[in-house]
Amino acid sequence: MTTPGDPATHTGPPAVAARTGTEDAGENPSGPSGDGLPGALAGLRAAIGAARFPLALPSADAARQTGASLTAQLDDYLLPRLARLDAPLLVVVGGSTGAGKSTLVNSLVQARVSAAGVLRPTTRSPVLVCSPTDSGWFRQGELLPGLTRTNEPSEDPGTLQLVTAPALPPGLAFLDAPDIDSVVDANRALAGQLLAAADLWLFVTTAARYADAVPWELLHTARARGAVIAMVLDRVPVEASDEVAAHLAEMLAAQGLGAAPLFVLPETWVDGQGLLPEQVTAPLADWFSQLAADAGARAAVVRQTLDGALAALRPAVSGLADAADEQGAAADALDERVVAAYRGAERTVEQGLRDGRLLRGEVLARWQEFVGTGEFFRTLEARIGRLRDRLLSAVTGRPAPATELREAIESQLVTLLRGVAAEAAENAYTAWKAHPAGAALLAPSMAHPGDDFPERAERLVRDWQRGVLELVRAEGGDRRFVARTAAYAVNATGLAVMIAVFTSTAFVPTGLEVATGAGTTVAAQAVLQAIFGDQAVRTLANKARGDLLTRVRELLDAEAARFLSRTGEARPAADAGDALRAAADRVEDARHRSGLAEAGDALPPAPAPEGKAP
Numbered sequence: 001m002t003t004p005g006d007p008a009t010h011t012g013p014p015a016v017a018a019r020t021g022t023e024d025a026g027e028n029p030s031g032p033s034g035d036g037l038p039g040a041l042a043g044l045r046a047a048i049g050a051a052r053f054p055l056a057l058p059s060a061d062a063a064r065q066t067g068a069s070l071t072a073q074l075d076d077y078l079l080p081r082l083a084r085l086d087a088p089l090l091v092v093v094g095g096s097t098g099a100g101k102s103t104l105v106n107s108l109v110q111a112r113v114s115a116a117g118v119l120r121p122t123t124r125s126p127v128l129v130c131s132p133t134d135s136g137w138f139r140q141g142e143l144l145p146g147l148t149r150t151n152e153p154s155e156d157p158g159t160l161q162l163v164t165a166p167a168l169p170p171g172l173a174f175l176d177a178p179d180i181d182s183v184v185d186a187n188r189a190l191a192g193q194l195l196a197a198a199d200l201w202l203f204v205t206t207a208a209r210y211a212d213a214v215p216w217e218l219l220h221t222a223r224a225r226g227a228v229i230a231m232v233l234d235r236v237p238v239e240a241s242d243e244v245a246a247h248l249a250e251m252l253a254a255q256g257l258g259a260a261p262l263f264v265l266p267e268t269w270v271d272g273q274g275l276l277p278e279q280v281t282a283p284l285a286d287w288f289s290q291l292a293a294d295a296g297a298r299a300a301v302v303r304q305t306l307d308g309a310l311a312a313l314r315p316a317v318s319g320l321a322d323a324a325d326e327q328g329a330a331a332d333a334l335d336e337r338v339v340a341a342y343r344g345a346e347r348t349v350e351q352g353l354r355d356g357r358l359l360r361g362e363v364l365a366r367w368q369e370f371v372g373t374g375e376f377f378r379t380l381e382a383r384i385g386r387l388r389d390r391l392l393s394a395v396t397g398r399p400a401p402a403t404e405l406r407e408a409i410e411s412q413l414v415t416l417l418r419g420v421a422a423e424a425a426e427n428a429y430t431a432w433k434a435h436p437a438g439a440a441l442l443a444p445s446m447a448h449p450g451d452d453f454p455e456r457a458e459r460l461v462r463d464w465q466r467g468v469l470e471l472v473r474a475e476g477g478d479r480r481f482v483a484r485t486a487a488y489a490v491n492a493t494g495l496a497v498m499i500a501v502f503t504s505t506a507f508v509p510t511g512l513e514v515a516t517g518a519g520t521t522v523a524a525q526a527v528l529q530a531i532f533g534d535q536a537v538r539t540l541a542n543k544a545r546g547d548l549l550t551r552v553r554e555l556l557d558a559e560a561a562r563f564l565s566r567t568g569e570a571r572p573a574a575d576a577g578d579a580l581r582a583a584a585d586r587v588e589d590a591r592h593r594s595g596l597a598e599a600g601d602a603l604p605p606a607p608a609p610e611g612k613a614p
């Protein structure tokens with residue numbers, strides 16, 4: 001029933017031939033570049049594979065499903081079909097539970113090749129029936145490569161049972177798919193995957209269920225991708241045949257599917273082999289025989305479905321690209337919330353160094369103990385000369401006050417750091433919890449600073465204090481500075497610098513402030529100014545303050561990294577959306593150059609019922 005020289009009649013494995021037209025058209029989908037559609041599709045496949053949607057956004061689940069569906073369609077159908085446009089036409093038979101798909105397939109090939117019965121779902125794994133002449137093409141596994149080929153019935157949805165039927169003409173194959181509304185999730189997913197790999201969708205429904213929602217959802221999908229569709233209305237009571245068929249035809253036309261051939265099969269019995277009477281299936285069998293015998297018609301079906309599937313790629317990928325952009329924007333938003341929380345903590349520390357709050361309490365008491373009593377501050381201007389002796393005595397004769405002052409400074413700074421880190425962690429945690437993507441990334445421990453934060457804060461302060469002493473020693477390289485400080489210990493100078501860091505050098509206290517921390521600061525600055533000069537005081541204090549703030553930023557950055565590392569791991573590539581759009585554009589350009597759309601009418605018309613004009 002095939003024409004001489006029809007590629008479908010080859011007995012060996014089909015030769016790879018990237019043809020887009022009929023045999024005498026000789027067009028190549030690769031186009032002038034020699035790469036064309038295959039290269040563009042490979043690039044799109046890579047772009048889709050690289051796109052990630054790990055953040056828990058409303059669009060993420062749909063994007064992951066779309067990406068998986070597009071990848072499956074590329075692997076299962078588009079790439080292998082594009083490589084062999086002359087391969088046998090694959091008709092996927094789909095429909096609702098109990099529609100009689102398996103019985104219909106068995107009847108069309110005149111053999112019991114697919115299990116049929118009352119147990120639902122009957123078809124647990126797909127069954128592909130082809131002519132013995134075409135079995136090599138399907139056994140190679142280029143089409144639907146993810147399914148394992150088997151010769152035996154299986155309940156594993158990951159297998160594809162191959163059956164040959166001598167009554168089936170070459171160039172045509174039927175694939176009996178699981179129910180599209182199966183109660184088994186894996187069966188429904190597999191049915192959708194198989195329909196996406198079809199050259200021709202044969203939908204089977206019944207007089208009782210033709211208006212169900214699920215089949216129409218898939219029919220809308222078929223229309224959107226430009227697939228070639230034929231409909232079978234099964235088990236129709238004879239007395240209601242005209243009415244039901246007319247209603248279904250109206251529904252098809254209203255959904256833009258009026259061109260789909262419609263076959264009406266009356267309610268009838270099955271014979272001992274479970275096959276429908278031959279006269280019932282004859283119109284459909286004859287229609288498929290006509291299609292199998294016409295290489296041009298088969299090629300037109302393939303080209304139309306292939307072109308429709310290619311045309312549907314760009315809008316689908318566009319949605320995928322938008323979801324990828326949304327992932328990147330969400331990651332940026334989460335990062336900004338963390339950065340804002342920890343930059344706020346840095347500003348609090350900086351403000352604390354300027355407003356004198358660190359000179360209250362223990363630090364103030366230890367500083368007064370270190371340089372003298374409160375009387376010293378009230379008579380500082382008249383006794384600046386004797387201050388040097390008192391300072392030297394404090395350092396050389398009383399080491400304990402210096403140690404206590406240094407520890408008080410450390411304790412005060414660590415307390416401040418722990419406070420701002422706790423506040424920043426709480427703010428960042430709360431901000432993420434209010435964001436759908438952030439909430440999914442959180443762990444309870446992130447609401448507080450890291451367990452080792454107190455230890456790291458203490459180490460920071462000790463390292464800074466040693467750094468201040470090194471700074472004083474470095475400044476001692478100036479001979480004039482050495483001459484002035486020869487009689488004073490570096491330790492005492494360093495402590496005075498630390499006290500000066502705790503407020504702005506421009507701070508001018510008044511009244512009560514002179515008797516408390518503010519006055520203490522002025523005293524520290526005055527001590528240093530008397531010993532080293534005003535510029536040296538400013539230089540030492542500014543360098544020490546800058547060093548402390550740098551260390552604080554590094555400490556808080558390490559805390560912020562607990563959050564930022566999570567978005568970093570989840571963040572898609574910055575150009576993922578643009579890469580997807582560019583890849584889809586290349587496919588669309590190659591599609592237009594290929595000439596696939598110039599197929600003409602794909603299907604022969606359905607035969608009219610007996611006694612009616614076609």
